[in-house]
Amino acid sequence: VVEASIPEHLRATWKKYSATGFEHKEEFEQEFVRHIETTLARSLYNCDDLAAYYGTALAFRDRLIIEWNKTQQRQTLLDQKRVYYLSLEFLMGRALDNAMLNVGKKDTAREGLEDLGFRIEDVVNQEHDAALGNGGLGRLAACFLDSMATLNYPAWGYGLRYRYGIFKQEIVDGYQVEIPDYWLDFNPWEFPRHDITVDIQFYGQSVRHEDEDGRVTYNWQGGEIVQAVAYDVPIPGYGTTTTNNLRLWSSKASSGEFDFQKFNAGEYESAVSDQQRAETISAVLYPNDNLDRGKELRLKQQYFWCAASLYDIVRRFKKTNRAWLEFPDQVAIQLNDTHPTLAIVELQRILVDQEGLEWDEAWKIVVGTFGYTNHTVLPEALEKWSVPLMEHLLPRHLQIIYDINLFFLQDVEKKFPDDRDLLARVSIIEESRPKMVRMAYLAIIGSHKVNGVAELHSDLIKTTIFKDFVNIYGPDKFTNVTNGITPRRWLHQANPRLSKLIASKLGGYDFLTDLTLLDGIEHFVDDKEFRKEWAEIKTENKKRLAKHIKDTTGYTVNPTALFDVQVKRIHEYKRQQLNIFGVIHRYLKIKSMTPEERKKLVPRVSIFGGKAAPGYWMAKTIIHLINKVGQVVNNDSDIGDLLKVIFIEDYNVSKAEIIVPASDISEHISTAGTEASGTSNMKFVLNGGLIIGTCDGANIEITREITESNIFLFGNLAEDVENLRETHRYKGFTLDEDLAKVFESIRSGTFGDANAFESLIASITDHGDYYLVSDDFKSYIQTQELVDEDFQKQDEWIAKSISSVARMGFFSTDRVIDEYAESIWNVEPLVVE
Ligand code: F58
Numbered sequence: 001v002v003e004a005s006i007p008e009h010l011r012a013t014w015k016k017y018s019a020t021g022f023e024h025k026e027e028f029e030q031e032f033v034r035h036i037e038t039t040l041a042r043s044l045y046n047c048d049d050l051a052a053y054y055g056t057a058l059a060f061r062d063r064l065i066i067e068w069n070k071t072q073q074r075q076t077l078l079d080q081k082r083v084y085y086l087s088l089e090f091l092m093g094r095a096l097d098n099a100m101l102n103v104g105k106k107d108t109a110r111e112g113l114e115d116l117g118f119r120i121e122d123v124v125n126q127e128h129d130a131a132l133g134n135g136g137l138g139r140l141a142a143c144f145l146d147s148m149a150t151l152n153y154p155a156w157g158y159g160l161r162y163r164y165g166i167f168k169q170e171i172v173d174g175y176q177v178e179i180p181d182y183w184l185d186f187n188p189w190e191f192p193r194h195d196i197t198v199d200i201q202f203y204g205q206s207v208r209h210e211d212e213d214g215r216v217t218y219n220w221q222g223g224e225i226v227q228a229v230a231y232d233v234p235i236p237g238y239g240t241t242t243t244n245n246l247r248l249w250s251s252k253a254s255s256g257e258f259d260f261q262k263f264n265a266g267e268y269e270s271a272v273s274d275q276q277r278a279e280t281i282s283a284v285l286y287p288n289d290n291l292d293r294g295k296e297l298r299l300k301q302q303y304f305w306c307a308a309s310l311y312d313i314v315r316r317f318k319k320t321n322r323a324w325l326e327f328p329d330q331v332a333i334q335l336n337d338t339h340p341t342l343a344i345v346e347l348q349r350i351l352v353d354q355e356g357l358e359w360d361e362a363w364k365i366v367v368g369t370f371g372y373t374n375h376t377v378l379p380e381a382l383e384k385w386s387v388p389l390m391e392h393l394l395p396r397h398l399q400i401i402y403d404i405n406l407f408f409l410q411d412v413e414k415k416f417p418d419d420r421d422l423l424a425r426v427s428i429i430e431e432s433r434p435k436m437v438r439m440a441y442l443a444i445i446g447s448h449k450v451n452g453v454a455e456l457h458s459d460l461i462k463t464t465i466f467k468d469f470v471n472i473y474g475p476d477k478f479t480n481v482t483n484g485i486t487p488r489r490w491l492h493q494a495n496p497r498l499s500k501l502i503a504s505k506l507g508g509y510d511f512l513t514d515l516t517l518l519d520g521i522e523h524f525v526d527d528k529e530f531r532k533e534w535a536e537i538k539t540e541n542k543k544r545l546a547k548h549i550k551d552t553t554g555y556t557v558n559p560t561a562l563f564d565v566q567v568k569r570i571h572e573y574k575r576q577q578l579n580i581f582g583v584i585h586r587y588l589k590i591k592s593m594t595p596e597e598r599k600k601l602v603p604r605v606s607i608f609g610g611k612a613a614p615g616y617w618m619a620k621t622i623i624h625l626i627n628k629v630g631q632v633v634n635n636d637s638d639i640g641d642l643l644k645v646i647f648i649e650d651y652n653v654s655k656a657e658i659i660v661p662a663s664d665i666s667e668h669i670s671t672a673g674t675e676a677s678g679t680s681n682m683k684f685v686l687n688g689g690l691i692i693g694t695c696d697g698a699n700i701e702i703t704r705e706i707t708e709s710n711i712f713l714f715g716n717l718a719e720d721v722e723n724l725r726e727t728h729r730y731k732g733f734t735l736d737e738d739l740a741k742v743f744e745s746i747r748s749g750t751f752g753d754a755n756a757f758e759s760l761i762a763s764i765t766d767h768g769d770y771y772l773v774s775d776d777f778k779s780y781i782q783t784q785e786l787v788d789e790d791f792q793k794q795d796e797w798i799a800k801s802i803s804s805v806a807r808m809g810f811f812s813t814d815r816v817i818d819e820y821a822e823s824i825w826n827v828e829p830l831v832v833e
Helices: 009-017 025-039 050-079 096-102 106-115 119-122 135-152 259-265 268-280 296-318 325-332 342-354 359-369 387-391 395-415 422-424 437-444 455-463 467-473 487-493 496-506 516-523 528-553 575-593 595-599 617-634 653-662 681-684 699-706 720-729 736-749 754-765 774-794 796-806 815-824
Strands: 082-086 090-093 131-133 155-161 170-174 176-180 189-200 205-210 215-221 225-236 243-253 332-335 371-372 384-386 436-438 450-451 478-480 563-565 602-609 643-648 664-668 690-693
Touching: 025 050, 050 096, 050 119, 050 243, 082 135, 082 296, 082 450, 082 815, 090 135, 090 653, 096 106, 096 119, 106 119, 106 131, 119 176, 131 437, 135 155, 135 225, 135 332, 135 487, 135 602, 135 815, 155 296, 170 422, 189 296, 205 395, 205 602, 205 815, 215 342, 215 736, 225 296, 225 653, 243 268, 243 296, 259 384, 259 796, 268 450, 296 332, 296 342, 296 575, 325 332, 325 359, 325 478, 325 774, 332 342, 332 815, 342 359, 342 371, 342 395, 342 437, 342 774, 359 371, 359 395, 371 437, 371 467, 371 815, 384 387, 384 467, 387 395, 387 436, 387 478, 387 681, 422 467, 437 450, 450 720, 450 815, 455 467, 455 478, 455 699, 467 478, 467 774, 487 496, 487 653, 487 681, 496 516, 496 528, 528 653, 528 796, 563 653, 563 774, 575 602, 575 643, 575 736, 617 754, 653 681, 681 690, 681 699, 681 796, 690 699, 690 796, 736 774, 774 796
Parallel strands: 082 155, 082 332, 155 243, 332 371, 371 450, 450 478, 563 602, 563 664, 602 643, 664 690
Antiparallel strands: 090 131, 170 176, 189 225, 205 215, 225 243, 384 436
């Protein structure tokens, strides 16, 4: 890292020319044209929407980086405690619209672009999503960055700069096909820092050394070196100049690595392939959600990123010349799930092996520094790494893990003598073949706080997967921080009309930074004019989505129909199969109705979207079924507008911004106890959509806030799930009559090749129905009938919609971040003048 500053007496000249961002329309236009003509080397004869997007993005990027610089200088000067959010995923979506709104210059840009012949909407739509995440976990990290900057916390995100984000999904003949998402052609939002590099070691061996006094030290030697290069992404807060940093690491062969011996020996190709191997580390985001696969490259990614980030954090701390004991007073590191757990081991290694601290002293610092957030109770998602793999790749780290485990188990034994079972249960090392390192246990032991992401979830981790640890540490180590969403992106940006209407009633946009102010709109629930405008906005948003559906699928949907939406990753526990079985049930029912009966029906558009992990066969089968049902239903002239089934291809953040504001009802129907929180449920309600859902995750707290009369709850409770599963296993069950008819129609080939869907049906009828689809089917159907009834009473429906939005104040990530800051990080916002 190069550190050189301009001598004091020359700084005046420098400061005279210090960059400033544009303020007015004319200055924006000037910046825009300059970037088009110089940075892009294009001209007014050669400037399409894409070029206009780059020009606009670069003009805003310059503004951001100026504030970024000031923010970083301020943070260094004031030297307060900082937060580091370690996440393997940041699902950012598009940056331009967000940047324009956060710095308050969207109108300036709109006018400027108009002067030059562009429509701002077209320009914004050119941007490729930054899709460095799978789903909820990655999007949560992105919302956190927005809130941390908005609230002026000195906070950095650390992640990987994947060359390929989550794959693009295409639907071919009803099947999902995955296309690589190469998104880095030209990314105006990142600043490569070729001067900020860290050498990361892999493989080799741990060498023991004993000095004359008998002091034993270990040294990690040999192996190979890969270089981490920093790329910085500025994160602007809303309504503040604070611009925080997201640092993403990219891998390349270390400068020493290029093997000149090989090169000289004429093995040029093999030297190049070594180089490429180094670059693979940050090449691709693993596309699994809630499934752990244990691939070596994934472990390499994890260590690469943890080691680079910690080196950076420690370097920054050392510049302050403080004593090591003060480290936890200056640094809080939050682990977004177990993926960065190696950071715990790495910090212990740095302190003991490199800085020469005593083990206990170092360990106290480590535990004081880290917090761990759990996002799942699904056993198949809990990370474990095989001991032989760990030993091969990170020999010294494995030793340290064994030592951490030894000291931990000794403590446990002191507290609970003679409980051998307990020791085996809580050991970081699972005594299987091969032995496995249980990352969640390591994360718990190495952190001072562990949190779940919604009340039910936090209770569940305490009573199930981490029960023993609650006994060992006491309940205070475990806490809940219910998730949220940023209202800037998920209301103001995605639904500008609704945001404007709310602002007109509340006398301004303060609710965007204090979402509890939304309760002020409850006064207008009975205001006829307000209701009318509210309903009109929903219709406009539905028309926008209808247009998107027409453009992308060719199907015409009626914007006055009830839009029923389920968009999220496709997973059996999220139960898109329950939804599509319900759709088939509806279809069969309509088919059997007289024209008179049909007249009373509420037309419905069932909208699905979401990706399946490429290797998750059952999830892909569900996508296939949805698409086949769509083909049949949508082309059945007998059905017309009464039912349409749409699968929106390649669901991502920017599509969510169109879909969420357009829903009348959305589905959050996971088997109770399986969805840790869910966050799209919050987005839909905040945009005036009602929800149908199970008593799971954050649905429960949403219900508490908006009251039971504003939500359609159904299905079994989490506390009964275990028993129901047992019953299935040992007693079998009788299939609900209506569900049996649905299966019959599939099996008779109504939706094409019946064989294709046999495994899906059999998972319910023959293999225990683990996700309790059959148990919840009846109450799901009945509740959907209630939805139909209520939708017909439009006036009441709108009233429900308004009072729900009014009561969503709790679900802002601003509240969430303040809770983390207070109860886990112990950090204060930085005062900005
Ligand atoms: C999600 N987890 C939870 N994991 O499923 C959801 O309930 C919660 O609202 C959200 O986190 C935020 O807390 C999730 O998205 C992943 O995608 C992981 C990706 C890496 C492999 C393991 C799953």
